[in-house]
Amino acid sequence: MLIDPSSELSFEKSRPGRTGCELPKDRFAAPAGRDGLPGSLRRKSAPALPELSEPEVVRHFVNLSRKNFSIDTHFYPLGSCSMKYNPKVNEWAAALESFSAVHPLQPEETAQGWLRIFYELEQSLKAITGMDRFTLEPAAGAQGELTGLMMVKAYHASRGEAGRRKVLVPDSSHGTNPATAALLGYEVVEIKSNVRGRVDLESLREKVDRQTACLMLTNPNTLGLFEDEILKITDAVHKAGALLYYDGANFNALLGIVRPGDMGFDVVHLNLHKTFSTPHGGGGPGSGPVGVKEKLAPFLPVPLVEKSGERYFLSLDRKQSIGRLKLFHGQAGMILRAYVYIRTLGRSGLKQVSEDAILNANYLKERLKKLFPVAVDEPCMHEFVLSAKTGEGKGVHALDIGKRLLDYGFHAPTVHFPLVVPEALMIEPTESESKETLDRFVEAFQKIKDEIDTNPEIVKTAPHLLPIERPDEVLAARKPILTFRDCDLFVLEKVGHT
Amino acid sequence: MLRTLGARRFEDLLQAVPDAVRVRDLSIPETASELELCRELEEIGRANRNTKQILSFLGAGSYEHFIPAALPQLLARNEFYTAYTPYQPEASQGTLQAIFEYQSLISELTALPVANASHYDGGTSLAEAALAGLRHTERRKVLVARSVHPHYRGVLRTYLEAADSAVEEFGFEKDGRFQREEFKKLLTGEVGAVIFQTPNFLGVVEDLEDVAEKVHAVGALLIIVSNPLSLGVLRAPGEWGADLAVGEGQVLGLPMNFGGPYLGFFSATKELVRRIPGRLVGMTKDRQGRRAFVLTLQAREQHIRRERAASNICTNEGLCALAASIYLTLVGKKGISEIGELNLDRARYLREAISRLKGFKVDQSVPVFNEFVVNSEKPFSEIESRLLAQGILPGAGLSRFYPEMKSAFLVCATETKSKADLDRFVRGLSEC
Numbered sequence: 063m064l065i066d067p068s069s070e071l072s073f074e075k076s077r078p079g080r081t082g083c084e085l086p087k088d089r090f091a092a093p094a095g096r097d098g099l100p101g102s103l104r105r106k107s108a109p110a111l112p113e114l115s116e117p118e119v120v121r122h123f124v125n126l127s128r129k130n131f132s133i134d135t136h137f138y139p140l141g142s143c144s145m146k147y148n149p150k151v152n153e154w155a156a157a158l159e160s161f162s163a164v165h166p167l168q169p170e171e172t173a174q175g176w177l178r179i180f181y182e183l184e185q186s187l188k189a190i191t192g193m194d195r196f197t198l199e200p201a202a203g204a205q206g207e208l209t210g211l212m213m214v215k216a217y218h219a220s221r222g223e224a225g226r227r228k229v230l231v232p233d234s235s236h237g238t239n240p241a242t243a244a245l246l247g248y249e250v251v252e253i254k255s256n257v258r259g260r261v262d263l264e265s266l267r268e269k270v271d272r273q274t275a276c277l278m279l280t281n282p283n284t285l286g287l288f289e290d291e292i293l294k295i296t297d298a299v300h301k302a303g304a305l306l307y308y309d310g311a312n313f314n315a316l317l318g319i320v321r322p323g324d325m326g327f328d329v330v331h332l333n334l335h336k337t338f339s340t341p342h343g344g345g346g347p348g349s350g351p352v353g354v355k356e357k358l359a360p361f362l363p364v365p366l367v368e369k370s371g372e373r374y375f376l377s378l379d380r381k382q383s384i385g386r387l388k389l390f391h392g393q394a395g396m397i398l399r400a401y402v403y404i405r406t407l408g409r410s411g412l413k414q415v416s417e418d419a420i421l422n423a424n425y426l427k428e429r430l431k432k433l434f435p436v437a438v439d440e441p442c443m444h445e446f447v448l449s450a451k452t453g454e455g456k457g458v459h460a461l462d463i464g465k466r467l468l469d470y471g472f473h474a475p476t477v478h479f480p481l482v483v484p485e486a487l488m489i490e491p492t493e494s495e496s497k498e499t500l501d502r503f504v505e506a507f508q509k510i511k512d513e514i515d516t517n518p519e520i521v522k523t524a525p526h527l528l529p530i531e532r533p534d535e536v537l538a539a540r541k542p543i544l545t546f547r548d549c550d551l552f553v554l555e556k557v558g559h560t
Numbered sequence: 561m562l563r564t565l566g567a568r569r570f571e572d573l574l575q576a577v578p579d580a581v582r583v584r585d586l587s588i589p590e591t592a593s594e595l596e597l598c599r600e601l602e603e604i605g606r607a608n609r610n611t612k613q614i615l616s617f618l619g620a621g622s623y624e625h626f627i628p629a630a631l632p633q634l635l636a637r638n639e640f641y642t643a644y645t646p647y648q649p650e651a652s653q654g655t656l657q658a659i660f661e662y663q664s665l666i667s668e669l670t671a672l673p674v675a676n677a678s679h680y681d682g683g684t685s686l687a688e689a690a691l692a693g694l695r696h697t698e699r700r701k702v703l704v705a706r707s708v709h710p711h712y713r714g715v716l717r718t719y720l721e722a723a724d725s726a727v728e729e730f731g732f733e734k735d736g737r738f739q740r741e742e743f744k745k746l747l748t749g750e751v752g753a754v755i756f757q758t759p760n761f762l763g764v765v766e767d768l769e770d771v772a773e774k775v776h777a778v779g780a781l782l783i784i785v786s787n788p789l790s791l792g793v794l795r796a797p798g799e800w801g802a803d804l805a806v807g808e809g810q811v812l813g814l815p816m817n818f819g820g821p822y823l824g825f826f827s828a829t830k831e832l833v834r835r836i837p838g839r840l841v842g843m844t845k846d847r848q849g850r851r852a853f854v855l856t857l858q859a860r861e862q863h864i865r866r867e868r869a870a871s872n873i874c875t876n877e878g879l880c881a882l883a884a885s886i887y888l889t890l891v892g893k894k895g896i897s898e899i900g901e902l903n904l905d906r907a908r909y910l911r912e913a914i915s916r917l918k919g920f921k922v923d924q925s926v927p928v929f930n931e932f933v934v935n936s937e938k939p940f941s942e943i944e945s946r947l948l949a950q951g952i953l954p955g956a957g958l959s960r961f962y963p964e965m966k967s968a969f970l971v972c973a974t975e976t977k978s979k980a981d982l983d984r985f986v987r988g989l990s991e992c
Contacts, residue, residue: 069653069851072661072889082890083628085898090909090979098908099793099927103765106799109668109791111893116630119889123658127637130654134638140647148642151594157632160605165618166819167956168609169944175607176818189587201680201820202875212722238874240867245691246722250867288576319574324581335875343879344655345645345677345839347821363718385721386714389621389683389808390819402601408591413583417570424573425561441565441573465650474648479863497561523847528650533852538844542833542856544674545664549843 066125067529073546075122076112082119129529130344131473137499139426141445141476141488142236142284144314144336149406152339152399161398166390170375176394177374180367183351183401190404190412191330192323193353197362199392203311206331206350207242207278212384213329213354213361214276214305215246220361220382226275226304232261234285234480236311239278248275255482259285259438267298274304281325282312282443284480284488286423296326305329305358310350313337314492315420315443318413328355334393338400349396363387418493419444422500426491429504433511437483445490447483456518460485463510465532466524470506611816613951615981619931619972620761620956621682621709621808622816625789625899626976628890631813635883645839645878649854655878656853659841662885666825669791669888669896670805671798675827677839678881679873682808683715685824686785688871689804690716690753691723692828692835693781695870699752700725705743707732707760708785710961716755735926736762736933743771749778753804757785758794761961763907763931763970765794772801781832788812788825788884790929793900797827804828813887814880823880833857837871902975903930906982910973913986920989931972933958933965936992940969943992952988 114122131138138145156162164173184196200206211229218226229243232253240250251269256262260283270277277299281289289295299306308327314337316322322330334340334349342348354362360382368377376391407415420443427436427446437447450460464474464487476488491500513521525531543549567573574582592600611624618624635641639654646652646659659677666675679685690702702720704713706729713727720727728751730742738756747754754775758766768784775782783804784797789811797805809823810816828836834857842856859865863874891899907930914934915922921935936943940957947954955971973982 069657069853071657071664073664076892079894081892081894082630083892083895085891085895086902086975088979089901089905090982091905091912098924099765099904102769103767103795103927105791105793105795105897107671108893109671109796109896111665111668111891111896112889113892113894114889116628116890119886120630120634122889123634123886124637126654126658127634127639128654129652129657130639130643131648131651132639133642138644140644143644145644151597153636154598155601158601158605159612160602160608160610162815162817163610163612163624164608164818165611165616165624165816165953166622167618167620168616168953169948172609172614172948172953173818175604178604178607186588201684201877202873204872204874205680205684208722208872212718215722237863237866237869238872241865241869241872244867244869245872247724288574290576290578293578293580318583318586320577320581321583324583341641341879342644343877344640344643344652344658344882345878346875347680347877347880348875349821385718386683386711387718388715388820389681389709389711389822393680393820394818395821402597404588405592405597405600406594409586409588411591412586412588420573421561421570424565424567428565441567441575464648468648468651473644473651525650529653530650530846530850530852532847533649533854534844534846535854535856538842538854538856539859542840543843544660544833544840544856545667546661547664547667547673 065128071546072112072114072122075114075118078113080113080115082114082116136471136473137495137503138473139475139489139491140473141490142311144490144492146339146492147494148339148341149403151406152402155402156395156398174374177367179398179401181369181374183397186404187332187351187353190317191353192321193330194356195359195362196351196353197366198351198397199363199387200350200352201388201393202346202348203331203333203350204238204242205387206352207238208245209352209363209387210307210329210331211242211246213358216361216384217358218275226273228274230269230274230277232279232283234283234482235278235280236284236309239309259287260289260291261295263291263294266295270299270302270304272302274302276305276307278307278309280309280312282315285437285447286442286445287438288443292325300326311336312444315416317416319416328358334396334400339403340396340399347393347396349393365391415493422491422493422495426489426500430507433507445488447480448487448489449483450485450487453514456514458514458518458521460487462521462524463487466510466521467506468525469527472503472506614953615951615985616953617955617971617973617985618953620970621711622819623811623972623974624816624976625811625974627813630890631883631886634886635879640882641879646855649852653853656841658882658885660843660853662881663841665885665888666827669788669796670827671796672805672827673830674833674836675825676836677841678876679824679826679838680877681820681822681824682806683712685806685826686712687716687719688837689783689806689826690720692832692837693753693783693804694725696832696835697752697779697781699750701728701750702753702755703728703730703746703751704755705730705738705757707736707738707762708755708757709761712785735923736760736764737926738766747774747778751778751780753781753783755783755785759787759790759929759931762933763928765927765929768800787929790900792896793904794929803832809880809884812884814883821877821880823877823884835870838873839876899975906930906973906975906977907932910971910982914989917990930974931970933968934971935968938992939967946992947988950988952985
């Protein structure tokens with residue numbers, strides 16, 4: 063067999079006395095008093111880390127890696143996640159010692175290269191989004207949202223309008239939007255979508271008032287549709303004295319086409335790990351820079367990078383700032399990769415990214431809608447949503463179709479989201495894929511559609527060709543086994559090694 | 561492709577975008593070839609001075625440590641590097657098992673039974689721990705030692721102010737240990753969580769005997785910020801009676817990278833498992849009874865609970881957590897305590913040598929791990945610029961963090977420093 067199916071833990075492979083890393087034996091300090099550490103401050107029982115030789119450790123992790131789908135091995139059309147190719151020159155740059163071996167608290171004159179990267183990336187993001195100022199501090203989209211809403215809160219408070227306690231979100235929004243608003247004590251108010259899958263203007267006008275702090279919006283929305291009444295939306299919100307927050311999770315559709323700043327948004331977050339090609343790493347690290355219009359700039363977190371003459375420096379003393387969000391200067395390594403990506407593509411390349419992403423999505427939608435109905439049938443932006451409701455008669459759900467796709471060598475789309483579409487399959491091909499890949503994906507869909515008609519069981523019980531099939535999530539939640547010590551108590555004798 | 565769509569030109573697909581706001585001209589420089597770009601980046605990189613060129617004794621929250629060669633090679637495996645969050649367990653057993661092992665490793669180090677799949681960095685994991693503590697105790701105030709890293713306290717304040725909760729601080733003694741009297745005075749029934757760091761920002765290994773009992777007596781939770789690389793030798797948060805342990809995992813195999821991406825670790829008692837923010841991986845069985853790993857207890861998370869979630873966190877630091885797993889698996893049980901001993905040794909040797917210099921004072925009576933405070937007669941800025949000219953970074957000046965510590969600075973010596981390195985630094989200082 064090609065892939066080792068074992069799921070033995072490193073802790074179980076451990077044998078006493080082995081190590082994967084020899085360390086220096088010499089000691090410099092005088093032996094008297096040994097290390098100056100009283101016994102009461104010493105660890106009582108040693109941590110039971112695994113004991114393995116270097117080749118054992120290497121084989122362990124390489125074999126684990128082979129049980130993953132990834133962008134470099136598979137088409138990964140996960141809606142709203144922009145799983146695009148991560149160019150290798152980004153990684154080359156991030157691995158340069160001249161960047162990676164720099165301490166965040168070094169004197170500014172010894173970190174001018176880093177500060178220049180921060181400064182220049184900010185200039186590019188301003189140009190791309192039409193915002194006046196950016197912070198590169200936030201570590202991910204959700205922290206970007208938190209940063210943005212903190213500034214919204216501080217802005218209203220500075221104008222004596224702390225009574226604005228409501229945040230509006232569309233019913234199709236990402237889960238982080240209401241979760242972030244709630245974290246800041248806001249009351250979350252949902253706005254309905256209309257039959258065209260867009261924000262219902264009437265519902266919005268009813269709900270936006272003097273108690274509203276802001277509207278959080280993704281555009282294109284999670285159905286992949288551009289909010290064509292966006293200028294009326296921003297107008298209605300601004301007339302009530304509230305602000306507009308742009309969730310940049312879906313920004314991959316807009317590079318060089320339209321800018322949030324021009325649409326009237328006051329705060330924007332971007333996901334460098336989506337649109338700007340930094341690798342997802344199996345769930346992070348991300349990076350979520352936040353851009354604002356001038357009126358919100360005083361509230362930006364510290365530090366900011368400024369330039370004076372040819373010298374770059376950190377600005378820390380800012381009185382109205384919401385404060386510090388991270389230990390040091392944001393996800394510097396991700397910021398460097400995004401800088402390299404933008405430099406690689408340049409002005410016309412960036413526009414080409416969004417055009418190709420839109421073209422790929424529309425091509426796939428046009429071909430797939432013959433198999434499953436599309437939620438709203440009109441030109442989409444970078445992604446679209448199908449409804450697998452037709453499979454219900456056979457007991458097949460969107461989730462099952464996603465799992466069957468794994469057998470055909472494609473990662474599943476985002477399933478059962480957005481919540482406004484029953485049996486949603488949310489598909490985002492990105493610009494990275496060729497027409498040949500998209501055609502193969504359509505063929506797989508066609509086969510699954512046939513299987514639903516002729517042999518639905520094979521879809522309902524998929525996948526069949528992967529290391530595991532349908533893990534029991536209810537069991538996992540009922541009796542959480544979260545470390546190897548838990549499994550000593552419960553699983554080992556019952557499940558055994560495979 | 562356009563023909564399939566029945567469109568004549570690409571623009572037909574953009575009908576929904578109002579013409580008034582279309583971008584006419586994007587003011588971004590034109591493209592550079594890969595070769596030109598590589599030259600440009602090497603050139604920009606030369607404007608940094610990195611710690612392979614200069615001898616650095618800077619610590620203060622980010623540390624230079626040895627990284628075994630196998631680590632970056634394994635980390636670069638495309639299947640780990642370019643995968644998404646493991647929402648499809650069948651297609652992500654590699655990532656999921658690696659996170660499960662990471663949780664186990666962190667739990668071992670902190671001596672607490674549960675750990676999550678990571679946070680953005682030590683500062684945000686502390687803030688999330690404080691919020692979890694306040695939710696659990698239904699109180700709105702945390703008490704924090706002033707000897708906790710100033711940036712950790714900064715992040716804590718930002719998060720807690722936004723959540724309308726209060727932060728109160730208690731001070732430290734001249735030798736750097738926390739002030740017991742002030743701590744006891746401020747510990748009232750209003751406090752939901754108490755935060756200590758050990759080794760603290762000033763390098764001192766705190767004696768936290770009785771602290772957990774006192775904190776629990778008023779119904780509050782104890783949060784300990786620790787350096788995970790010290791936990792092969794230092795008494796672990798769980799052994800001090802902590803309810804939550806958090807901190808920065810950069811020391812576990814990540815380069816300093818000018819501050820990120822780093823790794824916030826987070827562990828807790830079993831009692832708090834459903835209060836834990838962020839992702840958790842659990843072990844279960846698949847349909848055929850085989851061992852399998854899944855994201856679990858997701859009912860706490862934003863994509864299920866929306867505005868009722870335990871936190872808004874979504875992305876974690878998956879790849880950094882993987883780096884930490886590889887690191888800890890390579891060094892193993894023996895290595896983790898040896899590295900601890902090496903750090904104790906280097907710091908002790910250097911502290912003793914500096915204590916003998918004229919013009920410098922160090923307090924040798926307090927226990928430290930790999931970092932300590934040096935008081936000098938001359939202003940730190942003068943010492944720094946003199947040594948920098950010789951290619952040495954002497955450490956972090958403390959007056960920017962504690963205005964009363966005018967000419968003091970924080971010096972760090974890890975296992976990366978040879979005897980010759982330490983002696984060169986001492987010589988440099990003696991000539992200041």
